[in-house]
Amino acid sequence: MIESLSRLPVAVIGAGPVGLATAAHCLERGLPVKVYEAGAAVAANVRDWGHVRLFSPWEFNIDPAARRILLATGWSEPPADGYPTGHELVEAYLAPLAAAPEVAAIVETGVRVHAIGRHGIDKVISRGRETRPFVLAATDGQGRARRDLARAVIDASGTWASPNPAGANGLPAAGEADLEDRITYRVPDVLERERGVYAGKTTLVVGGGHSAANVLLDLARLAEDAEGTVILWATRGSDLTRLYGGGANDKLAARGALGSNLRALVEGGRVRLTKGFAVTGVKPEGGKLLVEGETCCGPRVLGPVDNLVAATGQRPDLALTRDLRLDLDPWLEGARALAPLIDPNLHSCGTVYPHGHRELAHPEPGFYTAGIKSYGRAPTFLMMTGYEQVRSIVAALDGDLAAADAVQLTLPETGVCSTSRREYGCCGEPAPDPRTASCCGQAA
Structure with a gap:
């Protein structure tokens, strides 16, 4: 007998900055939530690049709901104008957040979710999908398989573990x-x-x-x-x-x-x-x-x-959600409604329009992609973008559409922005006049 959907938790895949922020927003709204982290500790991906210093200061790296939970524990917030490394982000923010009693109770490490589906029906069946809980096929730290149920799923697993190859065409180069x-x-x-x-x-x-x-x-x-x-x-x-x-x-x-x-x-x-x-x-x-x-x-x-x-970027792992109905942009592989706002073919400055639950939803009711994975292959994600994404998503799951639709996202400008892209030749010089020169600048 399956429990009522409302009594099942919201499943969050990934206990990185965006996944833990999702948990904080769920806890504030009283929504049952469960966070799955494949690594042995929270923020496993961040720890992997822990020696790298962020170019965004602390004021942009702490989620508001997470801050409120931490302040209640007596936590000392880092100076707003400091620039943390990945290790410092974990030690001063993410690890203390995961250790807060209410967060620690809902985060499970060493559990890898391999696939997500709907209970009792496959991807083809349309009728009654929204009434069926999600099924998460997972393996725990001892290699034991299990099946967990959830009322909704937020995939904040990131893309760090799926690097692009060196080959320029998206495939491994010959011999790679x-x-x-x-x-x-x-x-x-x-x-x-x-x-x-x-x-x-x-x-x-x-x-x-x-x-x-x-x-x-x-x-x-x-x-x-x-x-x-x-x-x-x-x-x-x-x-x-x-x-x-x-x-x-x-x-x-x-x-x-x-x-x-x-x-x-x-x-x-x-x-x-x-x-x-x-x-x-x-x-x-x-x-x-x-x-x-x-x-x-x-x-x-x-x-x-x-x-x-x-250092050729990352791509989303789509195998995880193969049995769900997703609407992905065909070239970025991120949420289709978000893609026009972040497409690097169109935006030279990396700015992003405010977006929330509506842009991040899919035809699969109750499933959302958040964080850098929502951007697919686009390279312009900032952590604060993910925090606003999950604030909106969690509000929508709680039925508070007024808050969910009141998306506010003001990102720091890059200082580089133009609506037209200058064309360049292969050797890095401005493209020559085709009437007088070849692509390498030699007389035709």
Whole structure:
């Protein structure tokens, strides 16, 4: 006999910043809630990039409902203008939040949810779906399978565990799968834990986002006292305006400095940049790696290199929700209604319009995607966006549509925003006049 839906918990997948914020909002509204975390401790993904410093200060990294729970425990809030590392975010905020008695009672670690469906019916059946509880197929820390029921599901599992390959077409480049144990798909700790791997070596970083920038800046610091450290950088695109950023015009000063400092390294010759390089292959050579690519000037090979860091972003794991009715944007793989607001093909500045439960819902009643996973493959997510998303979703689940629809999201401006994208040639120069030159600037 199945319990009444109203007595079942809201299931939250992932105990990272957005998942724990979801729990806080459910607790404040008196909604039963259960949080599932695959890692051995909360915020497992954040701990993996714990050495990286955020470019958003504390004032933007703490959810309001979570703050209220923490203050009731006697917690001391970090200074609003400080910039935490991932480890500091966990130690000063997420771990204390998870330890608060009411939160600790509803978070379970070491439990991986593999699939989600509806009790007693499959994806094809339409009639009465909203009356059926969700079924979560999970495995606990001892490898035991179980089935849990939920009235609603909020997927805040993120995308960190699903990195994109180095291959420019979205598939692993030729030879990449065979060499994946020699390729890093995360942000390595080159200054401390993995210093010995990178000091005095040649490293190629592939990618044009903030993760790539962090790796490059750390490698440059390493090169200051580790003789022989050589830094190569390859980007698929040729217009780096968004990454270099708005400098002093960026409302997040650390984000502006990230781009400005990286640009200075390139212009000063400390980082050797190859723009417009689409990775097509990786092959070993004498204990090192050669990285093959295409440009509009023809094939090119970078290397040999000792290390290859594929900072090429992440993608959502769609296997988890294969048996649910989702409405996903066909290229971003995020919520379809949200996609036009965040599509990097349309928005050069990374700004986002306010959005909430309506944009994040799917044809599957009671299921929502929140946090960075709601953005699919788009790279512009900020933590405070996720906090407002789940505030709206939880209000909707509680039947408070007035609060759910009153979405307010004011994000710090990047200082870089235009409605038209300038076209660039493959070698990083403005695209030439096709009447007088080829793509490499040679006379036609």
